[in-house]
Amino acid sequence: MPTVVMASSKGGAGKTTAAITLASELSRQGEEKDVKVALIDADPNKHGAKWAKKPGCPGNLNVYESDEETIIDDIEKAEDENAFVIVDLEGTASIAVANAVSRADLVIIPCQGSQDDADEAVKTIKLLRQQSKAFRRKIAYSVLFTRTSAAIVPRTLKFIVSQFKDAGVDVFNVSLIEKDAYKAVRSYGGIVNNLDPKEVSGIEVTASNAKAYAEEVKRKLKEIMSGDSDG
Amino acid sequence: MAERAGLDLDDFDDELDIAEFAGTKKSKPKVDKKELSKVSEEAGFVSRQPNKRRRRGGRTPYTQQKNFKMRPEMPELIVEIADEIGVKDSELIELAIEALLTKKKMKDQLNRYKEITS
Numbered sequence: 001m002p003t004v005v006m007a008s009s010k011g012g013a014g015k016t017t018a019a020i021t022l023a024s025e026l027s028r029q030g031e032e033k034d035v036k037v038a039l040i041d042a043d044p045n046k047h048g049a050k051w052a053k054k055p056g057c058p059g060n061l062n063v064y065e066s067d068e069e070t071i072i073d074d075i076e077k078a079e080d081e082n083a084f085v086i087v088d089l090e091g092t093a094s095i096a097v098a099n100a101v102s103r104a105d106l107v108i109i110p111c112q113g114s115q116d117d118a119d120e121a122v123k124t125i126k127l128l129r130q131q132s133k134a135f136r137r138k139i140a141y142s143v144l145f146t147r148t149s150a151a152i153v154p155r156t157l158k159f160i161v162s163q164f165k166d167a168g169v170d171v172f173n174v175s176l177i178e179k180d181a182y183k184a185v186r187s188y189g190g191i192v193n194n195l196d197p198k199e200v201s202g203i204e205v206t207a208s209n210a211k212a213y214a215e216e217v218k219r220k221l222k223e224i225m226s227g228d229s230d231g
Numbered sequence: 232m233a234e235r236a237g238l239d240l241d242d243f244d245d246e247l248d249i250a251e252f253a254g255t256k257k258s259k260p261k262v263d264k265k266e267l268s269k270v271s272e273e274a275g276f277v278s279r280q281p282n283k284r285r286r287r288g289g290r291t292p293y294t295q296q297k298n299f300k301m302r303p304e305m306p307e308l309i310v311e312i313a314d315e316i317g318v319k320d321s322e323l324i325e326l327a328i329e330a331l332l333t334k335k336k337m338k339d340q341l342n343r344y345k346e347i348t349s
Contacts, residue, residue, distance in 0.1 A: 001256055009276070029249045044279075068280055072264075083253040094279040098271030102262050127274040134270045135262050211246070218247040225255045 002221045003075055003085040005104040010120035011091030014110035014146030016047045017182050018213075019088035022108075023048075024191035025214035026084050027058035035060065038082035040074055042066040042100060043090040047186070056190020068096035075103040093123060101128060105224055106217070107141040110176075113148065113157030118164075125169060140224050144213075145175035150205065174212045181206035293321040 004022065006015040023039040030037060039061060041048035052063040062082060066074040071087070078085045087100050101107050107128060111121045121143055128139045143164055145157065164171050176182070181192050184200040193207045271277070313323040325348060332341040 002252060026249060029246060033250045035249050035253060068278060079256065083249070090279070092279060093274075093276045095268060095271050095276055096279065098267060098274070098276040102267055103259060105257055105259075123275065127271065127276055130270050130274050131267075134266065135260060137260055215246055218249070218252070221252065222247060225252070225257055 001079045001083050001085060002105040002225055003079060003087065003103055004106045004108060004217060004221070005087040005089065005100045006110060007089055007097050007101055007107050007124050008091060008109050008111060008117070008120055009093040009097065009123050010111075010117050013091060013112060013117050013120070014144075014176060015091060016043065016088050018108060018110045018144055018146060018176060019048055019086050020051055020185065021176065021182065021192070021210045022214055022217055023061055023084075023086045024058065024185070025210045026086075027061040028191055028193060029214070030083065031058060031060055035084075036062060036082040038062045038064060038078035038085045040064045040066050040071070040078055040085065040087045042068070042071050042074075042096050043088055045090065048088045051186055051189060054189025056188070056194055058191065068094060068099060071096055071099045072103055075100065093127075097124070098127060098131070101139060102131060102135070104139060106220055107139060108172075108217070109141060109143045110146045111143050111160075112146055113154060113160055115156070115160070118160045121164075140170075140220070142170040142172055142220060144172045147178045148175040150177045150179075172213070172216055174209070174216050176213060177206070177209050179206040179209070 006019045008015060019039060023037055026035075027037045029035070037058075037060060039048055039052065041052075041063065042065075044067070046065060049063055049065050051057075052061065057063070062078070064074055064078060066087075075085060075087065087104070089097050089100055107124075109121045109124050111117045125141065128141050131137075132139050145161070148157065161171055179202050181195055181200050181203050184195055185192055188195060188199075192203060192210055195203050197203055268278075309320055309323060313320055316323065316326070318326065325344075329341070329344055331337075332344055
């Protein structure tokens, strides 16, 4: 059962939004097929766990709270009980991040189109490369741009994307667009698709963005899971 | 009439079946936690949890104090001997007493010594 870890040592990069959105969309798709999804919240702020306690959380989504000491065991346990495991982490260079990525099939590095975010993404990539080297295991990772504009691509973002691509870093084709609906689920609870259109705008666009993101994750995972175990 | 070849766009928007991931598990080698911590710290990823207070070793049996005067430089000599033998001051005094009692064949006191230190 694939484990996807959201990692970036920068706070506010969009890790929790990326984790909740993926967990919600996979749970939505898996509801009728009885596919279970796990969301492990290892961020001491527990924003993910707080969201899950609000009404409307999918029934097939299991939420676990974790910390740096138990994260490895928690991931392994969740892998046995769920079809997907999604791990949300604190935005710091912590050992919890290092422990979680050691059990990841795919690491998603959320990053806003700013130099600060990109610098921290590079720090995370260096950790992944060092771990891959030390433990002779290829850890797949991809940078996901977050809070992007649906209408324009600013020059700074273009420059950062091109720098990652030139360095051979995989970058998601899709990005998480800046939409109020992503924020609304955090206050109302539940998933984007079930928000009330009278209360929140842009639900359809956001749901479609979430779906495209989840599809790209699944495609990456399919490729990873069918590859050699040592990459 | 000739028919144009269509573009194969049928499954373009189709989602991958989520159920196909349920049975997939990729073996991930177990990593040594100490080695993992070392690699992580080298990359600047450190522990964020408060350090647990650890008592060094067990509870010490040396709870009583005895103050007495010595000749100058004797304390330094005691430290030197203790360092050389690899024991602490309190242990050194005990070893010295044990050696003395054994040498002088003071059986009663030696037995008491053994009772105290057992």
